[in-house]
Amino acid sequence: MKKKIITIGRQCGSGGHTIGKRVAEQLGIPFYDKKLVQIVAERSGLSEETIQQHGEYHTHSFLYNIATKGYSAYASSQYSAGNRQDMRLPDQINAYQTELIQELAEKGPCVIVGRCADYILHERIDCLHLFISADLPDRIRRVIAEHRVDAAAAEGHIIERDRKRANYYKHLTDQVWGMAKNYDLCLNSSRLGIDLCTGLICCQCQ
């Protein structure tokens, strides 16, 4: 079957955001990256900075809950407003994010970047789960252009961002972030190019 929901995990500076945006444009479907943060902020009443910061981490208690209850049972149990008030901040944010991602997928075709959407939606068969990587020099060039920093600062930013994403993924899924087996298709944008990556993904969804 043709895939309708596209999730994109990506290394920092790999061009995953750009590829996701182009795919969404070409397919004429909604694109969710920072938009996810905005919606969670609106729903929770928390600031976008807080969502951005805590959405990258998880407390041990959250992992413990998943390990003991299973993630679906845990997530479902947290959806009532009453429960959420008793939760720690990162867990609250995760409950909002999980609920939102499931809701968006239910609504119709879309592209969702990051936030372990591949794991949150892994039981759906209408998803195409992607991971985008790139060679380090290209990633550094991209971060320099985006953040107007020097090469050393760009490399530091990349290492820190990827460390946080790997931690976040590990805490939420108990899996190693970026393992090929967890995705349907993994593309190196340096080797294949942004256009070809975009084309390959669109082909699976049209």
Place this chain on the structure above:
Amino acid sequence: MKKKIITIGRQCGSGGHTIGKRVAEQLGIPFYDKKLVQIVAERSGLSEETIQQHGEYHTHSFLYNIATKGYSAYASSQYSAGNRQDMRLPDQINAYQTELIQELAEKGPCVIVGRCADYILHERIDCLHLFISADLPDRIRRVIAEHRVDAAAAEGHIIERDRKRANYYKHLTDQVWGMAKNYDLCLNSSRLGIDLCTGLICCQCQ
């Protein structure tokens, strides 16, 4: 540039061998999987069983040599017959395998399955490095059909094979086996199908 040398890492039972063979047939180029074992056996005078068994593992001394000298320097230093006689068996086999893979790539377009060919050839820019994964039920079905064993034995075989491949890759490259970032393109054959995987790979090389 169009890629000429195709290396394929693969989970046991993922269909990576079949995909590699079909790609080689469609492109009309040589295919090396068990053929590698046969050639190393001929050149070394060792049995194919020995090559198969020891080619999956590495001793600590080998890793230590790589860590201290760098792999290329280490491999180059081992190529004379005199040196090889002083080497431990797994190191001898690795030196033969490395030399053979570099030689095959130098000769012209081909498909090489396994044996860390992606790492051995990582400095060449005319290679397409692939990793093939698949969902466990499909892998079990494939191993049952190939080895005529029951499901439990098939699953045990898969776990053991993948553990050996991960160890081998770790020892040779000091990297985690199956990480998307180490390949140009990673494909899940259960989600995409054998035909589509074959087609996607051929597209990059024609």
